[in-house]
Structures are given as structure tokens and as C-alpha cells.
Amino acid sequence: MSTRHLDYLDQLEAEAIHIMREVAGQFQKPALLFSGGKDSITLVRLAEKAFRPGKFPFPLVHIDTGHNFPEAIQYRDELAERLGEKLIVRHVEDTIKKQSLSEPTGRYASRNGLQTYTLLETIEEFGFDACIGGARRDEEKARAKERIFSVRDEFGQWDPKRQRPELWNIYNGRVRKGENVRAFPISNWTELDVWNYIKRENIALPNIYYTHERECLVRDGKLMASSDFIFREPEDVVVKKQVRFRTVGDMTCTAAVESVAFDVDSVIAEILESKLSERGATRIDDKLSETAMEDRKKGGYF
Amino acid sequence: MDILRFITAGNVDDGKSTLIGRLLYDTKQIYLDQLEAMESSGRVNEDGDVDLSLLTDGLKAEREQGITIDVAYKYFNTDKRKFIIADAPGHIQYTRNMVTGASNSNLSIILVDARKGVQEQTRRHSIISSLLGIPHLVICVNKMDLVGYDEAVFNQIVADYTRFSKKLHTRDITFIPVSALRGDNIAAASTGMPWYKGPSLLQHLEEVPVASDVNLDDARFPVQYVIRPLTASHHDYRGYAGKVISGTYRKGDKVSIMPSGQISTVKSVEIGGSVLEEAFAPMSVVLQLEDEVDISRGDVIVKQADNLEVAQEFEALVCWMHNKPLKSGAKLLLRHNASETRCVVREIQYKVDVNTLDHEEDIEEVQLNDICRVLVKTAAPLLLDKYEDNRSNGGFILVDETSFATVGAGMVAEVVY
Numbered sequence: 001m002s003t004r005h006l007d008y009l010d011q012l013e014a015e016a017i018h019i020m021r022e023v024a025g026q027f028q029k030p031a032l033l034f035s036g037g038k039d040s041i042t043l044v045r046l047a048e049k050a051f052r053p054g055k056f057p058f059p060l061v062h063i064d065t066g067h068n069f070p071e072a073i074q075y076r077d078e079l080a081e082r083l084g085e086k087l088i089v090r091h092v093e094d095t096i097k098k099q100s101l102s103e104p105t106g107r108y109a110s111r112n113g114l115q116t117y118t119l120l121e122t123i124e125e126f127g128f129d130a131c132i133g134g135a136r137r138d139e140e141k142a143r144a145k146e147r148i149f150s151v152r153d154e155f156g157q158w159d160p161k162r163q164r165p166e167l168w169n170i171y172n173g174r175v176r177k178g179e180n181v182r183a184f185p186i187s188n189w190t191e192l193d194v195w196n197y198i199k200r201e202n203i204a205l206p207n208i209y210y211t212h213e214r215e216c217l218v219r220d221g222k223l224m225a226s227s228d229f230i231f232r233e234p235e236d237v238v239v240k241k242q243v244r245f246r247t248v249g250d251m252t253c254t255a256a257v258e259s260v261a262f263d264v265d266s267v268i269a270e271i272l273e274s275k276l277s278e279r280g281a282t283r284i285d286d287k288l289s290e291t292a293m294e295d296r297k298k299g300g301y302f
Numbered sequence: 303m304d305i306l307r308f309i310t311a312g313n314v315d316d317g318k319s320t321l322i323g324r325l326l327y328d329t330k331q332i333y334l335d336q337l338e339a340m341e342s343s344g345r346v347n348e349d350g351d352v353d354l355s356l357l358t359d360g361l362k363a364e365r366e367q368g369i370t371i372d373v374a375y376k377y378f379n380t381d382k383r384k385f386i387i388a389d390a391p392g393h394i395q396y397t398r399n400m401v402t403g404a405s406n407s408n409l410s411i412i413l414v415d416a417r418k419g420v421q422e423q424t425r426r427h428s429i430i431s432s433l434l435g436i437p438h439l440v441i442c443v444n445k446m447d448l449v450g451y452d453e454a455v456f457n458q459i460v461a462d463y464t465r466f467s468k469k470l471h472t473r474d475i476t477f478i479p480v481s482a483l484r485g486d487n488i489a490a491a492s493t494g495m496p497w498y499k500g501p502s503l504l505q506h507l508e509e510v511p512v513a514s515d516v517n518l519d520d521a522r523f524p525v526q527y528v529i530r531p532l533t534a535s536h537h538d539y540r541g542y543a544g545k546v547i548s549g550t551y552r553k554g555d556k557v558s559i560m561p562s563g564q565i566s567t568v569k570s571v572e573i574g575g576s577v578l579e580e581a582f583a584p585m586s587v588v589l590q591l592e593d594e595v596d597i598s599r600g601d602v603i604v605k606q607a608d609n610l611e612v613a614q615e616f617e618a619l620v621c622w623m624h625n626k627p628l629k630s631g632a633k634l635l636l637r638h639n640a641s642e643t644r645c646v647v648r649e650i651q652y653k654v655d656v657n658t659l660d661h662e663e664d665i666e667e668v669q670l671n672d673i674c675r676v677l678v679k680t681a682a683p684l685l686l687d688k689y690e691d692n693r694s695n696g697g698f699i700l701v702d703e704t705s706f707a708t709v710g711a712g713m714v715a716e717v718v719y
Binding site for chain 1: 303304305372373374375376377379383384386398399401402405406513516518526527529530531533535536539541543544545547550573574575582584585586599623635637638639640693694697698699701705706707708711
């Protein structure tokens with residue numbers, strides 16, 4: 001029998017493209033959730049590979065907390081412009097007003113949890129039956145058990161007991177009215193795989209992924225970007241550091257890491273050296289309890 | 303670098319979680335914060351080391367009960383390979399989870415407790431691995447430290463297992479004596495077992511040849527989506543987007559479109575708008591054809607020379623995955639790659655005893671976790687391969703028509719017509 005060798009990044013790419021096309025083939029109104037972070041930027045490149053020379057069969061949707069890094073927002077707008085694809089932005093601020101939600105207050109105040117309300121509102125507004133997201137199974141142990149097609153009820157809730165078995169490369173996207181599916185094409189990628197792919201594909205990222213000098217608050221041993229959105233206490237220590245971000249979420253819940261990595265190669269070298277996992281290094285929201293992610297997913301979060 | 307997907311099935315006490323934890327730990331994939339989380343949860347083993355099973359038991363209910371319920375996916379890599387572990391529970395009541403994890407795996411690690419030898423669950427895990435067509439089996443004889451690293455114990459287990467394994471389809475079976483707890487023969491050779499000359503588990507996982515597991519002979523291209531830009535620059539462009547699930551495709555290949563049987567020629571092979579010389583499994587590409595033919599999602603592009611026919615009636619092994627039993631005459635949805643059609647289970651032929659491979663006849667109902675041979679008839683014709691000939695075109699799932707739950711996993715055994 002003849003053999004051909006497909007490099008591991010090509011295998012991951014082929015799987016992700018296949019998943020995106022299953023979404024396009026099985027659903028009436030899919031959307032791609034775009035955050036401006038490296039994982040969703042990778043999804044956009046994969047969508048180009050899956051659907052060019054055609055247009056994407058879905059819009060890009062961004063749930064803007066109003067506390068995003070300006071660099072990520074600028075990147076988002078330029079990318080949508082360059083791609084010529086539709087971008088839908090919905091604001092957490094509007095949901096807070098409309099639904100009279102209370103904003104979290106105090107030391108760990110973040111709108112990250114409120115994103116879920118805006119996301120569900122947006123799903124309802126446009127009648128999306130599938131949302132493609134950039135979650136990876138290596139990020140967190142509750143995600144390690146997530147399906148590639150994850151069925152959510154009409155409240156967006158994830159019920160680990162109702163998960164469908166997923167066999168071979170066959171994805172069951174059949175849902176009842178009101179239910180929807182979250183689809184995760186890069187489930188099997190790790191942080192390192194994403195960076196290796198960014199390198200191979202020569203993908204430009206928002207510059208906050210690389211080293212820069214920034215004013216930070218030191219909080220529980222983590223460096224939080226100093227901004228108008230973060231809750232300050234008199235005893236907070238403000239320092240100037242050479243940092244970069246490993247994940248780009250809300251400014252209020254994403255910590256920076258001290259780094260001098262200035263390009264993709266030096267970032268990869270740093271990840272190989274690092275002794276802290278990606279979420280462990282950068283996410284305040286996971287630290288609140290041992291099952292923080294599982295609990296949020298049950299409530300409709302990604 | 304390539305990818306090896308493997309499954310580990312086992313129960314809490316046979317050391318499976320410790321083995322996975324050890325592989326992750328020895329390849330430096332466990333991070334400080336994960337260790338810290340494990341330590342703060344306060345579970346340690348009898349030696350006071352952190353309980354590595356906490357790494358794999360992800361859900362609250364699982365940690366509370368100290369068991370693995372669902373398939374968890376774990377990742378690690380070395381310079382040679384990326385590894386994807388499907389960590390599945392081993393108890394018979396979770397057979398469906400093991401079947402799920404096995405469906406995508408190329409290799410199965412079966413743990414045998416050196417003190418207990420070949421047990422019912424050893425046989426069951428081997429049989430499920432074999433039924434799911436996993437080409438490589440590794441029998442890890444674990445807890446060798448507890449039998450004084452005795453070669454005779456290992457040899458006896460190898461002999462017992464070899465006698466049993468004649469029943470299996472799997473030809474590549476490797477035996478490795480290990481202690482997951484102590485790290486013997488996991489990532490590095492053991493000092494306690496100089497009589498063992500073979501590779502460590504990690505070395506074997508890095509070197510087992512997987513490229514030849516891909517079927518490059520039978521060309522199958524299920525169309526997932528049709529790309530029609532309808533722009534000025536691509537006015538007449540029609541690209542058929544899909545994944546080469548087996549075989550190879552090149553420009554100039556004479557092809558048939560199944561089930562209609564229309565014929566054409568490959569005009570180009572592309573990805574993201576760039577032309578490729580050749581596409582082979584498992585690449586996701588776009589095919590353009592010379593002729594304007596009517597093709598939609600679910601059609602399969604094959605090579606003319608293969609002279610293939612579609613089928614509507616076939617026999618299959620089905621693992622039932624739902625609480626509501628399967629009865630003869632049940633109507634279900636059947637999803638096979640990009641096709642979906644209604645089907646009826648016309649006959650339940652026999653149940654397979656997953657501990658012995660014996661057949662049990664006169665079955666009224668198929669219960670959750672049972673594996674049965676059934677006769678299926680579909681509403682629409684499908685292009686099927688026998689699972690043993692082509693894993694990627696012989697598997698299908700059964701879906702409940704009202705709840706849309708995935709209720710069964712099937713493997714084509716014999717095409718009737």
C-alpha cells in the first residue's frame with residue numbers, strides 16, 4: 001500500500017475545515033463568534049481555507065463587553081474590512097440597560113459573566129442555530145469533555161449528562177426548535193498548536209500578544225492592565241513592566257505575563273519554557289472556584 | 303511530525319489515571335497551576351504523592367464519585383509526535399463511552415494488573431478495540447513493582463493473552479511491563495527489569511507506524527458543501543467542498559458521482575482557492591469538475607475505475623447508546639458522513655457478548671451498551687464500505703427521530719444490495 005505523509009498541522013487544519021463545513025452544511029443560520037483573540041483569528045483563517053473563493057456562509061459576531069483592549073477592537077474592524085465579510089457587534093452595555101442587569105462590583109468585578117446575556121440575546125435576535133467558537137479542550141478540565149458539536153437548550157445551558165456521543169468524524173447537528181449548537185473546530189488544538197499554525201500561516205495578531213511596556217496593577221500575584229474599567233483599591237501597587245498577553249479577553253479578567261517575546265518564534269520558545277498553563281497564568285475568573293468553568297458553561301457561557 | 307490518537311480504557315483501581323498522569327508528567331505537560339490545584343484538593347496516594355487521576359476526572363460528579371464517566375481528551379507532545387488521548391471509563395456500564403473514544407483511535411492501551419493477570423475487563427477492552435477496528439494494541443502489564451519485577455509473571459500474562467487474542471482482528475499487539483506509579487518503562491527504561499529489552503511505552507507510542515493506517519486505495523470524497531461565489535471573477539465557479547476520507551484525487555481523474563452515477567473528470571484540486579497537485583486522505587479540499595453535473599451535499603465523488611454500487615440494505619454491528627431499548631422495526635435517522643436518511647432496523651440477528659465474543663440469539667430488545675448485529679434498510683441509497691475494509695466509510699450513527707439524540711453507533715459488516 002502506498003503511503004503519504006500529512007504533517008500534524010495539516011491534519012489539525014483538515015479536521016477543523018471539515019467541522020466548519022459540517023456547520024455550513026447542516027445549519028440554516030450559523031455564526032462565527034469572534035473575540036479578537038488568537039483562537040478566533042485562527043478560526044477566521046480556517047474559514048478562508050474552507051470557503052474561498054466563496055464568501056463565508058456566516059457572519060462574524062462579536063460580543064463587546066465595552067472593556068476590551070482597544071488594540072483588539074481595531075484589529076477586528078480592520079480584519080472584517082479586509083475580508084469583506086459581515087461583522088455584527090452587540091454590546092454588553094446595551095443588555096445591562098435593557099434587562100436592568102446589575103454590574104458586578106468589587107475587587108474581581110468583570111463583565112465577562114454578563115457576556116452570556118448578550119450572547120443569548122444576539123442568538124435570539126438573529127435566530128442563529130449554530131455558533132462557531134474557538135474553545136479548545138486543553139484549556140480547562142471541564143472543556144476536556146466538551147463535544148465538537150455541543151447542544152445547548154434555549155437558555156444556552158450546557159448539560160454534561162445530555163451530551164451526545166460523538167463518533168468518527170460524524171457530527172449530529174440536529175436540534176429542536178429553540179435549541180442551538182456551539183461548534184468548536186479547534187477542540188483538538190493546544191496553545192502551542194495554535195502558535196505553530198500562526199507561524200506557518202504568517203498570521204498577523206493584535207500587537208498586545210507581543211512584548212510592550214504597560215502600566216499594571218499587581219493582584220494576587222498577577223499583572224492586570226491598568227485601565228479605567230478595573231476596580232482599584234488604595235493598596236493596589238502600580239508597576240511598569242515589559243509584558244504580553246497570552247489570552248485576550250476582557251481587560252478586567254485577563255492578566256498579562258512578563259515577557260520579552262517580540263515575535264512568533266520567541267513566543268513559541270516561551271510557551272515551551274513556561275511552567276504555568278495558559279488559563280492558569282492569565283485568567284482570574286477560573287480561580288474563583290474549582291468548578292468555575294463547568295458552572296459557567298452550564299449557565300450558557302462558552 | 304504527525305499525530306497519534308490513542309485510547310486508554312480502565313477502571314479506577316487498575317492504574318489508568320496514574321498511567322496517563324505519568325505520561326503527562328514525564329513529558330512535562332503538567333503545569334504548576336494544575337499540580338497546585340490537585341494539591342489544594344488534598345487527594346494524595348498512599349505514598350503521599352499527588353493523585354494524578356485528578357488530572358483526568360474533569361466533571362464535578364466524577365470527582366465526587368471518584369470515577370470517570372465521560373470520555374475526556376488530553377493532549378501532549380514530544381519532538382516526534384502530537385498525542386491525543388481519549389480517556390474512557392472501563393466498566394461495562396460505560397461500554398458506549400469506550401466505543402465513542404475508540405472510534406477515532408489508532409491505538410488502544412489495555413492495562414493488566416500484574417497481580418491479577420488477564421481478567422474479564424482485559425478481554426472486554428480488547429474485544430471492543432478490535433470491533434472498532436483499532437489497528438494497534440498495547441498491553442501494559444502494570445504494577446510490576448508489586449510482583450518484584452518478576453519476568454515469569456510477565457511471561458505468563460503474555461502467554462495467556464496471546465491464547466485469547468487469536469479471536470481478535472487486531473494483528474499488531476505489543477506487550478510492555480510497567481509500573482505507572484514508579485515510572486518504570488513509561489517514559490524511560492526501567493532499572494528494575496533488565497530482562498526486558500523492548501521499548502518504553504512512550505518510545506513505542508512515538509514509533510508505532512500510523513501512516514499506513516490511512517486507506518489510500520479506495521477514493522471516497524463525500525461532498526459537504528457546494529461553493530458558488532457568483533461574483534464577476536468567479537461567475538461560473540462551482541467547487542465541491544469536502545474531505546478526502548480515503549484514497550487520492552488528482553486533476554484528470556475520471557470520477558463518478560454517487561448515488562446518481564453521473565460521470566465527469568476532476569478539473570482541479572484546491573484548498574482556500576490555491577491549486578494543489580494531489581489531495582489524499584485525510585485532507586479537506588475543494589474539487590472542481592469539468593462537466594456541469596448536479597451535485598449536492600451527501601453525494602460522494604468516487605473514481606470511475608472502481609465500479610462502485612450504492613446500497614439500501616446492509617448488515618451492521620450496532621452499539622446501542624440510549625436508555626430506551628432498540629426493538630426490531632424501529633425507525634431512525636441514519637447519518638453516514640455527509641448523508642442523512644431515514645432507516646428501519648428490520649431484524650436483530652444476535653447480540654455479541656463483549657466479554658467473550660459469543661453470540662446470543664433470539665434477542666427481543668437491544669439495551670443500552672449492548673452490541674448487536676442488525677439488518678438495516680435505508681430510505682435513500684448510500685455508498686458504503688465494509689467497516690473492516692474502510693473505517694472512514696463504514697461507520698454511521700443512528701439518531702432518534704424526535705429527540706434527535708444520538709442513540710447508536712454502527713459499523714457496516716455486509717452489504718446486502
